Amino acid sequence: MMGGGPDTPSKQSSGDKQLVLCTLPFPEEKAAKSIDALKEEFKDVEVEYFYTQHENGKIKPLEIPRELLARASYQATLFWLPENAEALPNVNLIQFFSAGTNHVAQHPIYTDSKIPLCSANGVHGPQIAEWVIMMELVHSHHFPKLYDLQKGKTWSQKAGMDVRDRVGKRVGILGYGSIGRQVARVANAMGMDVLAYTASPRKSPETKRDHGYIVPGTGDPDGSFPSAWYSGTSKEELHEFLKQEIDLLVIAVPLTKTTTHFLSTDEFKLLHASNPRGTYVANIARGQIIDQPALVEALHTGLISGAALDVTDPEPLPADNPLWTAPNVLITPHISGSTDVYAERAFEVLRENMRRQRGGKKLVNEVDRDRGY
CATH class of the missing domain: 3.40.50.720 (NAD(P)-binding Rossmann-like Domain)
Incomplete structure (x- = not known):
């Protein structure tokens, strides 16, 4: 699933921009600076952002158009995933904004696909x-x-x-x-x-x-x-x-x-x-x-x-x-990882993995599904 370099055409037509699909638990304005930096570095991407609202660990229902899922080259998320890997036919990797992925260990994308899953280990x-x-x-x-x-x-x-x-x-x-x-x-x-x-x-x-x-x-x-x-x-x-x-x-x-x-x-x-x-x-x-x-x-x-x-x-x-x-x-109520620069740091991990994926290099923080982390 790794490309050969920054100018390698995506699985979409060469004239299309690659889509970074963000399903994240904070308002888009909190990520605006990081999104701008991502677009500045990668001129061939566009970003679609969905605020996955939650309260005490419970997520509110979220509907994302299937055509966006089908176009996504990268997904940035904390806990929201589509129902299966078939919904993401063009995705190169899924970047989690959490330190671990045990919360999705029973999800079909984890158990039944080979989509690279990367954690945000290091930002906390x-x-x-x-x-x-x-x-x-x-x-x-x-x-x-x-x-x-x-x-x-x-x-x-x-x-x-x-x-x-x-x-x-x-x-x-x-x-x-x-x-x-x-x-x-x-x-x-x-x-x-x-x-x-x-x-x-x-x-x-x-x-x-x-x-x-x-x-x-x-x-x-x-x-x-x-x-x-x-x-x-x-x-x-x-x-x-x-x-x-x-x-x-x-x-x-x-x-x-x-x-x-x-x-x-x-x-x-x-x-x-x-x-x-x-x-x-x-x-x-x-x-x-x-x-x-x-x-x-x-x-x-x-x-x-x-x-x-x-x-x-x-x-x-x-x-x-x-x-x-x-x-x-x-x-304390599971808040020790909170910081005003959380989004900024996690987007830095995403950008690093996009660089590595495009350059055919080993991803950072890729989850070993057999080990569980």
Whole structure:
């Protein structure tokens, strides 16, 4: 499906412009600057934009004329797809504006076609790393207690005295992708020791490199921050990593069959045995990676010192779910990836993949359907 170069005719007639079909969850005006940049670089494209409105993860119905789908050379989307691949006979690739594609893993385009699917992995690192570090500092500096005192107009120094700063503490990053690498950069700057965990071994300099999209000036492009690397997909290999006296555990792995309930009671017990002071768990991946009832129990029994969760199981989290009232938990509604430059960064990934597709080069962030990411 890859072309030979910028001037190679498309599957449409050579006189037609190639269509970039955008089905995205923000108004077109928010993407106007990026669309202009795309048209400026690729003189032979036109853009059709559809605002896929949604609320708390539920999409409102969207109808797109079949003739537009049939003409599309590229689709940029977050979650909307046509019913099957036959509706996109001319598409070269589908660029998702999300870090993962597990939300469409059962869709016929995913399961029954060979259309290249690319994620926006790499655009989330800066803002999610800020969320992780913010939550960890809020916890270690007892800010929730102090804020409650402020609201009650109460001056009590004792409530904020037992602070453990981050220098010399250890962060274990479960999933050393673009998000994990930016967490590592910030944590390292704070004086923390960094441990990385990946599904496959990373023993050579080349395998430690980040080959995905990188926001300039961020991340860990050459994999230099971790003092040690751990790897594997089995519970035994995960347990070896969890035994390393981890102060902050950052969950940043994709959701797959292997990682579903990757952390449960046994894992929380290991964390406590290795670090009786308490491990703080931050999950910015997917809620199902943690066995949620086991997490609630671990919070109540003190197996971990606390948890910061931007994802839950299910979402939205029902009002009567016991996770809401568990001790030392901070919950946000799946917003850690939000930033005012999200559209700009994601369109940069699309443009890079259009360059690569037209030049016959390997796409960035192409999803391996067998691995699930």
